[in-house]
Amino acid sequence: MDEIALHILDLAVNAVSAGARRVTIAVTEDLAQDRLVVRVADDGKGMDAQHLDAVVERFASEKTGRRRPIALGLALLRQTAEQCGGEMRVESAPGQGTQVEVWMRHGHINRPPLGRRDETIFALCLGAPGVAVEFTHCRNGTVTHFDSAAVCQQLGPGASLQSPEGIRAVREALESKR
Numbered sequence: 001m002d003e004i005a006l007h008i009l010d011l012a013v014n015a016v017s018a019g020a021r022r023v024t025i026a027v028t029e030d031l032a033q034d035r036l037v038v039r040v041a042d043d044g045k046g047m048d049a050q051h052l053d054a055v056v057e058r059f060a061s062e063k064t065g066r067r068r069p070i071a072l073g074l075a076l077l078r079q080t081a082e083q084c085g086g087e088m089r090v091e092s093a094p095g096q097g098t099q100v101e102v103w104m105r106h107g108h109i110n111r112p113p114l115g116r117r118d119e120t121i122f123a124l125c126l127g128a129p130g131v132a133v134e135f136t137h138c139r140n141g142t143v144t145h146f147d148s149a150a151v152c153q154q155l156g157p158g159a160s161l162q163s164p165e166g167i168r169a170v171r172e173a174l175e176s177k178r
Helices: 004-017 051-055 071-084 117-127 147-155 164-176
Strands: 024-032 035-042 085-091 097-104 132-139 142-147
Touching: 004 024, 004 035, 004 071, 004 097, 004 117, 024 117, 051 071, 051 085, 051 132, 071 097, 117 132, 117 164, 132 147, 142 147, 147 164
Parallel strands: 024 132
Antiparallel strands: 024 035, 035 097, 085 097, 132 142
């Protein structure tokens, strides 16, 4: 994938597909330590050790109706991390959700750019009704934070992020965090 943001979106979409009601994303850029860390955690159905090994190592998927497994997300993310002097760690258990943490050298020549984080979070909020999305970005100690549940609360009871008012509120909240 050309951007870290696309890896994040892939992980978040997988979380939603696994029944997550909350997806927490954290990106930490520490230029002094030459380190980029991405964490995506969810409260979805989780995976047992055998399935986890399969999706990380063998490009496997639970998706049905296809001739062969196609899920490449975790394997590609691991490959990207390793090519950039880092590694990936995944923790998951049935009924416990999944947490993916990847780190890589920030200044590595092969590191993809972070990409359009705002558009990624915007797409996730609009494409996953009822899923709370929390995003934190820390760059050299400067922290920005977005929480879709807080945006919903500001809109009032019964509000939807997919409504015109909700779309506008998400955009405004993300733009204010730049």
